[in-house]
Amino acid sequence: GNSVTQMEGPVTLSEEAFLTINCTYTATGYPSLFWYVQYPGEGLQLLLKATKADDKGSNKGFEATYRKETTSFHLEKGSVQVSDSAVYFCALRLWNQGGKLIFGQGTELSVKP
Amino acid sequence: SQTIHQWPATLVQPVGSPLSLECTVEGTSNPNLYWYRQAAGRGLQLLFYSVGIGQISSEVPQNLSASRPQDRQFILSSKKLLLSDSGFYLCAWSVPTSGRGSGELFFGEGSRLTVL
Numbered sequence: 001g002n003s004v005t006q007m008e009g010p011v012t013l014s015e016e017a018f019l020t021i022n023c024t025y026t027a028t029g030y031p032s033l034f035w036y037v038q039y040p041g042e043g044l045q046l047l048l049k050a051t052k053a054d055d056k057g058s059n060k061g062f063e064a065t066y067r068k069e070t071t072s073f074h075l076e077k078g079s080v081q082v083s084d085s086a087v088y089f090c091a092l093r094l095w096n097q098g099g100k101l102i103f104g105q106g107t108e109l110s111v112k113p
Numbered sequence: 114s115q116t117i118h119q120w121p122a123t124l125v126q127p128v129g130s131p132l133s134l135e136c137t138v139e140g141t142s143n144p145n146l147y148w149y150r151q152a153a154g155r156g157l158q159l160l161f162y163s164v165g166i167g168q169i170s171s172e173v174p175q176n177l178s179a180s181r182p183q184d185r186q187f188i189l190s191s192k193k194l195l196l197s198d199s200g201f202y203l204c205a206w207s208v209p210t211s212g213r214g215s216g217e218l219f220f221g222e223g224s225r226l227t228v229l
Contacts, residue, residue, distance in 0.1 A: 032216045043203055044157075044220040051216055089157065093216055098162040098170060099145050099207055101218050105156035 002027045006090050006104035013080055013111050021075040021107045023064075023090035031092040033057075033066050033073040034101070038087045047075075047088070080111045115140035119204045119221035126228055132177075132191040134224050136204030139185065144206040146187040147218065148179055151201040163187060164209070199228045 007022040025033065035047040035057070048057030053068035062077045073090060090104040116139045126132060138144050148160040159172045161179035169179050176195060180188045187204060202225075205218040 034217065036220075043222045044205075046217045046219075049217060093218075098147075098164050099209075100147065100159050100162050100172075101205075102159070103149075103157040 002031075002092065002094060002102050004090050004092055004102055004104035006088075006107050009087075009106070009108035011107060011109050013109070015082055015111055015113050016079045017111075019075070019077040019080045019084075019109070021088055021090075021109070023073045023075065023104060025071050025073065025090075025092050027071075027092050027094065029094065029096075031094055033064070034091045034093065035062070035064055035073070035075050036089045036091060036103075038089065038106070040086070044089065080109070082111045082113055085109055085111045115206075115219065117204060117206055117219055117221045119202075119224055122222065122224060124224060124226045126194050126226065128196055128228055129193045132189070132194050132198070132226070134189040134202055134204075134226075136187040136189075136221060137185055138187075138206045141185070141206070141208070143184060143209055145209060146181060147205040147207075148187065148189050149203045149205065151203065151223075153200065157203070160189070194226075194228045196228050199226055201225050 004025045032051045034049045036044040037047045038044050048059040050057040050066035056065045064073050064075045087106045087108045089106045091101045093101050119136045146163045149157045151157050163181045177191050203223045204221040207218045
């Protein structure tokens with residue numbers, strides 16, 4: 001079946017530390033891949049996306065590369081800030097079945113000053 | 114520009130009572146529409162999606178139902194709520210998948226339901 005697996009949280013880092021949140025997927029066909037972020041009490045916002053193998057998505061200092069050979073889409077940031085504290089969701093989108101988005105379980109990030 | 118509205122934002126209901134959450138999208142036509150639920154401490158589970166008026170696909174068996182009476186309106190309902198229905202419900206839309214577009218889903222602000 002189609003699924004997304006993320007590293008378990010919570011992840012606690014000090015400000016300016018390097019961040020990696022691992023994400024791997026299983027999918028039939030060629031999905032698009034996404035990272036969404038959810039700040040406390042809010043809905044989801046798109047952080048970045050990649051639509052084909054070797055694409056790199058980037059936004060707000062975050063990056064992720066679509067790796068077809070390892071079926072991965074790991075999220076990275078070189079220097080995190082307190083304002084990056086949120087829950088991060090990796091997701092894949094299938095182009096059949098109504099284009100539904102399948103999410104990982106989410107990884108909570110807490111950045112301490 | 115496109116916007117998505119969800120209401121109510123917060124709801125506290127007794128077990129066995131009915132539920133109606135409403136979602137409307139503005140600024141686009143024939144969107145794909147989705148209902149997700151986020152239970153406490155868990156990820157996002159797709160409940161229903163719709164590719165057109167009156168077309169509803171259910172992802173998981175449950176006591177919830179969805180309807181799409183108009184092109185840009187999506188309603189989540191229940192006749193009798195269970196304790197396990199508590200959670201954060203998110204509505205989302207995307208351009209029709211035939212058009213691909215940017216590929217992303219756009220989410221509403223969510224409705225927090227507490228069943229007591």
